[in-house]
Amino acid sequence: MNIVCIAWGSLLWKPGPLKLASGWHPGGPRLPLEFVRVSDDSPEVALVLCEGARPQATYWAYVGTHDLDAARAMLGAREKITPARPDWIGSIPGREGAREDARIAAWLRSMRIDAAVWTALPPKSQGRPGRVPTAGEVVAILDGLPPEERAQAERYVRCTPAHIDTAYRRHIEAALGWRASREAHVTRIR
Template sequence: MEIACLAWGSLVWDPRDLPIASTWYEDGPGVQVEFARQSGGQRLTLVMGESFQVVPSLWAWMDCSNLDDAIEGLRRREGTVTRRIGFWSVGDDTPKHIVDLPGWAVENRADAVIWTALPPKFQGRDERIPSVDEALEYLSSLDDSSRQGAEKYVRKTPTQVRTPYRSEFERQLGWLPL
């Protein structure tokens, strides 16, 4: 079974022990993501959401022969619960927030695809999406140490992940891609 993992954030530059068997390819399917989750280290991280703009994802082959092992590998890397790992297999309906995943999978000969499916979270509330002004105010209010981690996350995000919030972070905070 050929299993692909989609990514748009830190998985790309910091896969840690994620069992991948290839480099990250830049021609993944379109995903609806934005910097809308307060995460560890007070970073504002990219997550999927219905109202977000579509950007191209990246992807890599998993070094796993079955879907359960691939899901568990991504779950461990993300430090989350299994229900926060999205997955799709041939024959399934197109998942929310991923444009034409079935067509992309057929074209790339993927039998299954996995991704991180954490919800937006802001001010301690799941599903709470900050406005761009709230996101900028939050990032500007961080102490130096936290701000450095938040800035690094934004600046290391692959350049093809061009979201409206990222454009504002670049313009107002000077957080240009590394």
């Protein structure tokens, strides 16, 4: 079974324990993405799936395994997702508790690829999964970070590919001046 990982954020420049069998390719499925996940253990406001957001281009790469459960486990380890939250790792074919996505299923059929995994973390703010922060809240959170954490959060925004042009990204750019670095994402995609 050939399996790909669909990505749009930090997986592109730091895949970590996720073993890839290819480099990242543009042309993944268009998905609704936004900077709406305020993490408990990281200063970054992550780019995640957010229904109602404008669809954005994604990337894909072959995963270094032919076993879907192993691919899900690798992605879960990379994203620090416990096995108790199988719904936070999307996959096609689906697994018990896993999220499926018709847009990704259609893309897989068009590409003649057997399976896919992706990060399916929900939006989160004020410690509540599913709560979508406003753009103003995101800017205030980022602007209020201590210098070292602010630098890490800024790197995340700047390294996210420039063509992922979301409404919240525009607010972040206008308020904080954090524009995408074209070289940063191109040189880090393998």
